[in-house]
Amino acid sequence: MGKKKTAFVCSDCGAEFARWQGQCSECKAWNTVTEFRVPSVKAAPRSAGTTGYAGVVEAKIQTLDEVNLESLPRFSTGFKEFDRVLGGGVVPGSAILIGGEPGAGKSTLLLQTMCLLAQSMPTLYVTGEESLQQVAMRAKRLGLPTDKLKTLAETNVETICQLALREKPAIMVIDSIQVMHMTDVQSAPGSVSQVRESAAYLTRFAKQNQVAIVMVGHVTKDGSLAGPKVLEHCIDCSILLEGSSDSRFRTLRGHKNRFGAVNELGVFAMTGQGLKEVSNPSAIFLNRGEEQTPGSLVMVIWEGTRPLLVEVQALVDYSQLANPRRVTVGLEQNRLAMLLAVLHRHGGLQVADQDVFVNVVGGVKVNETSADLALITALVSSFKNYALDKQLVVFGEVGLGGEIRPVPSGQERLREAAKHGFKRAIVPVANKPKEVIEGMEVIGVSSLSDALEALF
Incomplete structure (x- = not known):
């Protein structure tokens, strides 16, 4: 067996260094450089076939007009305001990151969406922060149909992808990416290395299996998404659910979207039955x-x-x-x-x-x-x-x-x-x-x- 590689990464900005140092030379923060082991990557087989969770297929060069687009139709979330921010609906195989302050309604919005989608397609709701009983209690309080939504309480990314490969959902929710971890990464969940590797693993799974994955992300005290900046680069769509605690209105704003316009705005109202979309925000x-x-x-x-x-x-x-x-x-x-x-x-x-x-x-x-x-x-x-x-x-x-x-x-x-x-x-x-x-x-x-x- 070869020697395991180690790297030193700043937990604030994600910068990598060859050795440990007290201050990060990139963001100037003190005592944020931590050590983690780099997981070994095995070379993919050259012949066509399937290995692991995603199925490795032999690479093929083709022109853009040869790419088949009919097999990737968008599907609606059930909320017109949500579809607007996403660029017209969910694209199969896309990785979506939704962030917001605690209590803004991220889990509520996604639970409503998944319960509606479960009536017409296979879905999987993965919770790492809450128990299944808590999720079921919220769904019952909101009066949502729960007979067809499949749920899973798990924080190991490899286990989640193996189960998803067997269930074959069309869309999957990960709540949240900050509590997910990988076995080969020697650091605590929520650290820069764990968030980066977990997000990259889930994104590859989404692309190669045409599964739309929605990841919930935390925000820092200044309102930006927590975790390394590479997290926003690897996903396809980044949206933020904003709203003050003294207002019942929530705004869903797109900051990055590879499948539609950025800075799109969707408006929701928080009620006793969950989030209700506002069709005429000007009013x-x-x-x-x-x-x-x-x-x-x-x-x-x-x-x-x-x-x-x-x-x-x-x-x-x-x-x-x-x-x-x-x-x-x-x-x-x-x-x-x-x-x-x-x-x-x-x-x-x-x-x-x-x-x-x-x-x-x-x-x-x-x-x-x-x-x-x-x-x-x-x-x-x-x-x-x-x-x-x-x-x-x-x-x-x-x-x-x-x-x-x-x-x-x-x-x-x-x-x-x-x-x-x-x-x-x-x-x-x-x-x-x-x-x-x-x-x-x-x-x-x-x-x-x-x-x-x-x-x-």
Whole structure:
């Protein structure tokens, strides 16, 4: 027998080293480098046949037009919002990673999905954190059909794949990847080496047996997925279930998807019967009061493949501090600092002695630049204590020169606003539609001064 190889890996960033050292030279963390044994890999036989869990087939070179796509049809999860985030449904042989804060509803959503899919196809739900009794109690509380869903309480990856090879499920859930372990890897479950090797093993099993595998992942205290970065590289789709403990709404957002658009958004509501999908997300984010207040405005952002109407609120107040505060919730703070400078230079509004607080209602995180004009409008409204029209909607990107730049999908944004009863819109002049939208007045502006003149 050959000598077993050992490696030293940082548990924080996953960097490998030839020998142990006190500090990781990559992430600068102390006492995170641990030793683990590298499992021996046997060479695959050259002839066609099956060995082990996955079946090794002789490699064949072919052109892309020769690849058969008819054998990989997508199948629905039973939730349209879930299908949207996945790119239209589950692809056989794909590896999906879903993460989220504890209590966000990851296990609940997957249990609902698997119970529905079990009525029409073979499924397998593998739990490593909970007992089968706990899973059955949750399913009974949610009123789910449990007569056809097959479950397994196991944490050894090799055993799970051997049993799955015998059961031949179309989709399998691993809850969660942080508690899985492999026999050959000499480290504790949840470590960098165990998570990396377990995920790679499951991904190979999914690809070679055309089994869709959904892995549940934990998140760190800063909200990112726990484990090595290679975990996100080896899987096909990475989605995150977000939601605060004081809100019953959950957002499912795609961060990586090899089979569809990224940054797609699905909205769910947590109820006593589990997660219920919200077919019209704009309606829940526009739950506004009867009286319009200064600093409040509706904007149209673009999430994945659809427009979304959300309310932005701004509060500008005199500061008692030497350095006034700039607080943003749902928006980038650096973007706010830049827009305040543009507002001073090209809008003639000085807020250097004012505290500025900005909030996007509903817990939505805005990452695109179409919110610039709406944010500036809300700031001016709050500073002047001037309430804007409740039926007004604003979107557009603001440049450093004070120009209003167009944003993608302007027509779809305006139609979404008109569908929800908005009568007036301030948009970039390049996004002004050539055809009149019934029931809506669209004003195109080319500079910040033009926009402020039209609004105030």
